[in-house]
Amino acid sequence: MRALIVEDEILASEELNYLIQEHSQIEVVDRLEDGLDVLKFLQEQEVDVIFLDINIPSLDGMMLAHHIGKFATKPYIVFTTAYKEHAAEAFELEAFDYILKPYDEKRIATMLHKLELAFKRDHAPVEQRGDDGLASLVDGSTAQGELSRDTNSHTDRRINLLRNDNIIVTDTADIYYAEAQEKVTKVYTKNGEFTMPVSITDFHSRLPQDTFFRCHRSYVVNLSQIREIVPWFNNTYLLRLRDLEAEVPVSRGKVKEFRQLMRI
Numbered sequence: 001m002r003a004l005i006v007e008d009e010i011l012a013s014e015e016l017n018y019l020i021q022e023h024s025q026i027e028v029v030d031r032l033e034d035g036l037d038v039l040k041f042l043q044e045q046e047v048d049v050i051f052l053d054i055n056i057p058s059l060d061g062m063m064l065a066h067h068i069g070k071f072a073t074k075p076y077i078v079f080t081t082a083y084k085e086h087a088a089e090a091f092e093l094e095a096f097d098y099i100l101k102p103y104d105e106k107r108i109a110t111m112l113h114k115l116e117l118a119f120k121r122d123h124a125p126v127e128q129r130g131d132d133g134l135a136s137l138v139d140g141s142t143a144q145g146e147l148s149r150d151t152n153s154h155t156d157r158r159i160n161l162l163r164n165d166n167i168i169v170t171d172t173a174d175i176y177y178a179e180a181q182e183k184v185t186k187v188y189t190k191n192g193e194f195t196m197p198v199s200i201t202d203f204h205s206r207l208p209q210d211t212f213f214r215c216h217r218s219y220v221v222n223l224s225q226i227r228e229i230v231p232w233f234n235n236t237y238l239l240r241l242r243d244l245e246a247e248v249p250v251s252r253g254k255v256k257e258f259r260q261l262m263r264i
Contacts, residue, residue, distance in 0.1 A: 038064060081098070095167055161196065176222055177225070
């Protein structure tokens with residue numbers, strides 16, 4: 001992997017460069033201090049990841065990330081900053097991670113490991129990538145057919161979730177369901193619960209559409225995590241999911257489409 005460090009504090013830049021060399025195989029091809037210099041650099045060279053400070057001259061890190069997000073080939077972006085308040089915006093920009101200063105070596109090492117794994121997975125030949133179909137139902141029957149996943153885009157296979165001002169890069173297969181709660185969306189995963197500052201419609205749009213179904217105005221469910229389909233009143237259903245006690249409803253207006261998806 002080729003990396004660019006964007007940091008106007010010399011000591012912070014040197015420390016991050018050292019930690020990258022110490023804990024990964026990532027090659028730092030350059031270190032820049034100015035946002036406009038970064039844009040000029042990226043016009044001539046491609047990198048796989050940018051470690052981006054927010055408070056930099058000419059063009060701040062957030063504005064720079066907005067510009068980079070319009071590129072045809074987008075590098076991963078890891079924000080490095082002393083400010084917690086930009087984490088939600090970083091999530092909106094689909095940053096890979098959000099690292100707070102002063103740097104914690106263990107935190108950096110963990111992030112670098114995940115970054116290299118993500119890069120290896122996202123650039124693997126299609127035939128080597130995982131493909132999740134519908135899981136067997138609790139009575140032992142298996143859904144006919146198989147759901148395919150678009151593996152051409154890394155954003156279809158992972159999503160950024162927020163917890164305590166940290167961005168947690170999460171495989172979408174680990175999400176059980178999401179629930180709308182007023183102006184936020186609660187997301188339930190194998191690694192706990194997350195509260196996202198977006199509508200459930202917006203959140204659903206970021207998920208693989210062939211695996212996640214909007215089963216109710218307030219719910220999105222991962223079809224591959226369903227373990228039992230329970231008949232409910234008015235010919236609707238309650239869905240019971242793997243490893244969870246919660247039940248997710250299928251609204252009357254979604255029953256027909258749900259039956260078609262589940263072959264029932």
